[in-house]
Amino acid sequence: MARQSLLAFALLALLGLSLPSFGAQIPLFSSSIATPGPGKTSPLIEIDVGQWDLSVGPSADGTSHLVFDTVASLLQHWPNTRYRNGHNIVPGVVPVGTLLYHGRPWQEIPDKPDWVATDPEHARFFCASFNSSSGCWHMSFVATRPLKILYFDGSSAAKMQGGSMDTQDYVAWNATRPDWIYNDRKRIVDLCNWGKRYQLDGFYRMEMDFEIMLCDFTSGTQLVSSVQLDPEFTRPNRTELGEILSAEAPYRPARDSLRIDYQVIQAGSWHNFYPGETRLRLDLTRLISFYDTDMFPILVQARSGVDRLQHRPSGISEKGVQLLHERLDEVLRDFGNPQGVHLVQGPASGSGVDWRTLYQVIVDRYADRLEMLQYILNSTDPTAGNYHQNHTQTADNAMYRLQLMLTTYALRTARPPTVDAGAHNNLSWASPVYQYCATTHTSALYPFKPSFTKSEHLLLSALEGTNREICRVLVRLWAEGKQAGIDPGLPFQPSDNWLPMLNRWKAEIDGLMGWLGWSLWLKCRPTCSMEETCYLPTWPWFKTKPPAISEEAFQGEATGHDPDPDLDDEEWRNPLPRCIRHLEPFDWR
Ligand SMILES: *[C@@H]1O[C@H](CO)[C@@H](O)[C@H](O)[C@H]1NC(C)=O
Ligand SMILES: *[C@@H]1O[C@H](CO)[C@@H](O)[C@H](O)[C@H]1NC(C)=O
Numbered sequence: 001m002a003r004q005s006l007l008a009f010a011l012l013a014l015l016g017l018s019l020p021s022f023g024a025q026i027p028l029f030s031s032s033i034a035t036p037g038p039g040k041t042s043p044l045i046e047i048d049v050g051q052w053d054l055s056v057g058p059s060a061d062g063t064s065h066l067v068f069d070t071v072a073s074l075l076q077h078w079p080n081t082r083y084r085n086g087h088n089i090v091p092g093v094v095p096v097g098t099l100l101y102h103g104r105p106w107q108e109i110p111d112k113p114d115w116v117a118t119d120p121e122h123a124r125f126f127c128a129s130f131n132s133s134s135g136c137w138h139m140s141f142v143a144t145r146p147l148k149i150l151y152f153d154g155s156s157a158a159k160m161q162g163g164s165m166d167t168q169d170y171v172a173w174n175a176t177r178p179d180w181i182y183n184d185r186k187r188i189v190d191l192c193n194w195g196k197r198y199q200l201d202g203f204y205r206m207e208m209d210f211e212i213m214l215c216d217f218t219s220g221t222q223l224v225s226s227v228q229l230d231p232e233f234t235r236p237n238r239t240e241l242g243e244i245l246s247a248e249a250p251y252r253p254a255r256d257s258l259r260i261d262y263q264v265i266q267a268g269s270w271h272n273f274y275p276g277e278t279r280l281r282l283d284l285t286r287l288i289s290f291y292d293t294d295m296f297p298i299l300v301q302a303r304s305g306v307d308r309l310q311h312r313p314s315g316i317s318e319k320g321v322q323l324l325h326e327r328l329d330e331v332l333r334d335f336g337n338p339q340g341v342h343l344v345q346g347p348a349s350g351s352g353v354d355w356r357t358l359y360q361v362i363v364d365r366y367a368d369r370l371e372m373l374q375y376i377l378n379s380t381d382p383t384a385g386n387y388h389q390n391h392t393q394t395a396d397n398a399m400y401r402l403q404l405m406l407t408t409y410a411l412r413t414a415r416p417p418t419v420d421a422g423a424h425n426n427l428s429w430a431s432p433v434y435q436y437c438a439t440t441h442t443s444a445l446y447p448f449k450p451s452f453t454k455s456e457h458l459l460l461s462a463l464e465g466t467n468r469e470i471c472r473v474l475v476r477l478w479a480e481g482k483q484a485g486i487d488p489g490l491p492f493q494p495s496d497n498w499l500p501m502l503n504r505w506k507a508e509i510d511g512l513m514g515w516l517g518w519s520l521w522l523k524c525r526p527t528c529s530m531e532e533t534c535y536l537p538t539w540p541w542f543k544t545k546p547p548a549i550s551e552e553a554f555q556g557e558a559t560g561h562d563p564d565p566d567l568d569d570e571e572w573r574n575p576l577p578r579c580i581r582h583l584e585p586f587d588w589r
């Protein structure tokens, strides 16, 4: 049986590029022919090189890569720390049986909206607040039904100026309110009041770890335990903090406070990368993105020439606010049935395509291999750690990496013309490889398009735009290498001419990786020692206080440090990873 189908496949392959089809009952599409005739069993991909020009990159205003990266990063701590201005609002469900934690100085269960953490260490941080004599109460709750939650991505609980709270402020107040950064009580009350019309139970946010703004402790959750914990490592009391602040001396955290802070940093880091925080199940078919240029065209101009770190949703205009609310209404109106039965089993709307996994397929396929290719191309730089004088070897290594990435797309028929054909700069022979590489993950989804939600159309086009550019750059370099006669399978082609080409390749790969902006390439280099951990600075633990922390608000946070002239004192502008101690004495500076 297996042998037979293999044989059939080989036959198909011989006949050209022909993939097993879905069968005649499903309408078939090809990437080049919009609507095939009824009953036609053509493959979903047909090679048509016309529009596959290897020299045409994405438009400067395009946002595929930004939608792609933010969606691939949802609920992951590291990327949402790097890019803290969230651009997505996504409904999701916290399943039955999930434990949630709350820490406070009193025993009473909150009778107003309040905050719960998904990791107990995060709640523990708040248990003694500023009065260590009152006690450290640590409560756990269990979700007794699926909780309907709205997620704001980015570092949406970081009390900072600059945009980290923009999306939720638009939901709560129709405007961004920098003056209310610290007014989280008003924020939670107004968000919960707004959410009542959709029976929302709360809002998911991220700071040093993930948290939920829970609207009603008497609905959907039940107290599991309420215990008083040993206050050994509680934070300094108000007297201590008051003295420090009134002396106007920069606050140097007590050792105990560092220990409890470190616990939270560590808990947050458990969710750094895929799959990230999994106690919330997102429904991507209802995702709203501020990188959606159809919905918020006004932001295209606001982002023009601005570093991605500074992108923010602020400035969407009255019409944008209205659109946002219409869209929120669309995605939340029928979100989940009262029992929420199907919510935890599958998506409640759309095609059923597993977008999250499909996005991860692309990340998995290219993240490590692009990084290795970049490493190899770096070796022509005399200042690089892996400097290599033998450019023939480097070209050969780089070509092998390109082949590894394209081996499943390199069609037998795509061959460079012989050199004497005199067309050595014409790479159009490689266009079929580009097209196949660029469409292979998405063409199969076209038959399902009629059941797509608006969000799914956005997800598809972001995936296509991102994958297409990866393929364009890779195929271009590969084709150039082929044409130059570099082939790791053949004897070396010594040439003293490789350097200009390798430099060009490095610029292309650096450009591609910069465009993609995947935060998993942001690493501590060199890697940290066994006694250290790689830390991406986040609010409120920077080397210096970010500007939003006023003295008044500051009393709410046991943090802040001596400005050290030797250190980069504005790392909150551009958070970059660095090694911090993993063993005592702890210190994040
Ligand atoms: C706060 O800390 C100071 C200094 O450690 C101590 O003297 C004082 O008793 C503490 N106050 C309370 C209310 O725990
Ligand atoms: C600290 O808590 C205790 C016990 O709840 C209370 O009697 C005391 O007034 C509180 N002190 C301050 C400064 O809030």
Ligand SMILES: *[C@@H]1O[C@H](CO)[C@@H](O)[C@H](O)[C@H]1NC(C)=O
Residues within 6 Å of the ligand: 172, 173, 174, 321, 322, 325
């Ligand atoms: C926000 O805008 C929406 C749509 O324009 C409107 O329905 C709503 O009442 C506004 N909310 C507030 C708090 O102003």
Ligand SMILES: *[C@@H]1O[C@H](CO)[C@@H](O)[C@H](O)[C@H]1NC(C)=O
Residues within 6 Å of the ligand: 371, 372, 374, 375, 378
């Ligand atoms: C390659 O060099 C660039 C600087 O030109 C650096 O930013 C990047 O991290 C290096 N990549 C690797 C994989 O070593």
Ligand SMILES: *[C@@H]1O[C@H](CO)[C@@H](O)[C@H](O)[C@H]1NC(C)=O
Residues within 6 Å of the ligand: 390, 392, 393, 492
């Ligand atoms: C460069 O490396 C290749 C492969 O290792 C080797 O065959 C060649 O002799 C080297 N060239 C020089 C100049 O060392």
Ligand SMILES: *[C@@H]1O[C@H](CO)[C@@H](O)[C@H](O)[C@H]1NC(C)=O
Residues within 6 Å of the ligand: 423, 426, 427, 428, 429
């Ligand atoms: C490149 O080659 C293709 C196919 O041989 C040809 O159709 C096209 O006109 C050439 N392009 C240029 C710019 O020479």
